[in-house]
Amino acid sequence: MKLLEEMIVKYGKVYPNDVLKIDSFLNHQIDVNLFFEIGKEFKEIFKDCKPTKILTIEASGIAIAFVTATFFDNCPVVFAKKDGALNMFHDTYHADETSYTRGSKKYVEVSREYLCKDDNVLIIDDFLANGEALNCLLDICRQAKCNVLGCGIVACKTYQPGLERIKKQGYRVECLAKIKSMNDGIEFE
Amino acid sequence: MKLLEEMIVKYGKVYPNDVLKIDSFLNHQIDVNLFFEIGKEFKEIFKDCKPTKILTIEASGIAIAFVTATFFDNCPVVFAKKDGALNMFHDTYHADETSYTRGSKKYVEVSREYLCKDDNVLIIDDFLANGEALNCLLDICRQAKCNVLGCGIVACKTYQPGLERIKKQGYRVECLAKIKSMNDGIEFE
Numbered sequence: 001m002k003l004l005e006e007m008i009v010k011y012g013k014v015y016p017n018d019v020l021k022i023d024s025f026l027n028h029q030i031d032v033n034l035f036f037e038i039g040k041e042f043k044e045i046f047k048d049c050k051p052t053k054i055l056t057i058e059a060s061g062i063a064i065a066f067v068t069a070t071f072f073d074n075c076p077v078v079f080a081k082k083d084g085a086l087n088m089f090h091d092t093y094h095a096d097e098t099s100y101t102r103g104s105k106k107y108v109e110v111s112r113e114y115l116c117k118d119d120n121v122l123i124i125d126d127f128l129a130n131g132e133a134l135n136c137l138l139d140i141c142r143q144a145k146c147n148v149l150g151c152g153i154v155a156c157k158t159y160q161p162g163l164e165r166i167k168k169q170g171y172r173v174e175c176l177a178k179i180k181s182m183n184d185g186i187e188f189e
Numbered sequence: 190m191k192l193l194e195e196m197i198v199k200y201g202k203v204y205p206n207d208v209l210k211i212d213s214f215l216n217h218q219i220d221v222n223l224f225f226e227i228g229k230e231f232k233e234i235f236k237d238c239k240p241t242k243i244l245t246i247e248a249s250g251i252a253i254a255f256v257t258a259t260f261f262d263n264c265p266v267v268f269a270k271k272d273g274a275l276n277m278f279h280d281t282y283h284a285d286e287t288s289y290t291r292g293s294k295k296y297v298e299v300s301r302e303y304l305c306k307d308d309n310v311l312i313i314d315d316f317l318a319n320g321e322a323l324n325c326l327l328d329i330c331r332q333a334k335c336n337v338l339g340c341g342i343v344a345c346k347t348y349q350p351g352l353e354r355i356k357k358q359g360y361r362v363e364c365l366a367k368i369k370s371m372n373d374g375i376e377f378e
Contacts, residue, residue, distance in 0.1 A: 015278050021278060023300070024302065028267065028268065028270060028299075028300055028303060029266070029267045029300075029303040030268070031265060032255065032258045032263035032266065035255070058247065058248035059248040059270070062255075063252060063255040063266070066221065066224070066251075066252040066256070067255070069221045074222050074225075075221070076221065077219040077252070078218045078219070079219070081248070089204050110217075111218075113218075114218040
């Protein structure tokens with residue numbers, strides 16, 4: 001997606017330890033116009049899909065999942081919660097996420113009320129590097145025995161193992177911006 | 190807001206310790222159509238305001254802030270992050286939030302890049318009870334010396350002290366559903 005790549009190059013900042021900061025428009029401040037373009041692009045890519053749920057994970061995925069849902073007949077969005085954010089009155093599917101950036105472990109869960117075996121699920125998230133968050137969501141979908149239509153990711157570091165690992169499991173993964181290197185400026189596939 | 194009150198009565202569940210679960214449509218699963226009605230209502234209430242930023246706090250506030258922004262010329266949304274979710278390359282405004290529901294303390298921050306003294310800020314959040322989250326956002330706005338136009342809250346427990354405390358500070362706070370009691374079914378003001 002050309003506009004997204006342009007914005008990553010223009011506003012993205014690369015820091016030591018392979019950190020890419022694109023939070024001026026994606027995951028701290030939100031560029032609402034860009035998000036509608038992102039949603040439209042996901043609709044184009046997944047135009048043959050009829051999701052009954054769009055699944056994401058808090059926090060940065062929520063607005064992207066929401067805007068994408070507006071292109072799929074306003075289908076419901078479910079966002080996985082982290083670290084006990086659900087109150088105790090839930091029976092949940094759950095998985096553990098180890099964050100590469102923070103080195104910490106998070107407990108990820110979705111209430112069984114909002115995901116079931118009849119659901120056709122489109123998974124949406126902001127970022128894919130090692131794939132820990134996406135693996136959690138896929139694990140939760142397997143627990144729910146629902147049908148995963150595919151995974152739509154805004155930005156992906158293809159030189160890290162997440163994308164290939166998840167594709168090898170047989171899932172469809174589509175990334176709007178595929179970063180192949182950040183060694184000498186940001187380069188895309 | 191009548192539709193919202195009806196949905197709270199129909200789908201809300203009251204549990205011991207004054208816990209109201211409305212996550213089938215508001216803060217775990219998202220009813221996209223309802224959210225557009227919520228955004229439209231905030232636009233009607235704050236129609237004389239011209240925000241340069243809509244500010245909220247992760248995670249449940251994000252989609253509400255996003256949909257509200259679509260009614261204010263797609264103005265940028267900034268969501269405060271919790272517990273070190275920002276990477277280390279930020280200079281931030283920050284405050285501490287003590288959660289009533291969870292009894293835990295959270296470190297809340299916003300990058301100084303995305304909020305400044307020239308900003309006219311509309312604060313949006315899902316829930317107001319003791320007002321801890323909203324107080325954090327207002328504290329951050331004072332640090333940024335920006336102009337707070339008002340606070341739009343989806344559901345508020347008016348029998349808890351948050352709403353009055355914040356109004357007494359001189360802020361405009363507008364709640365779409367004002368819950369005055371949950372002792373014998375959910376009652377609204």
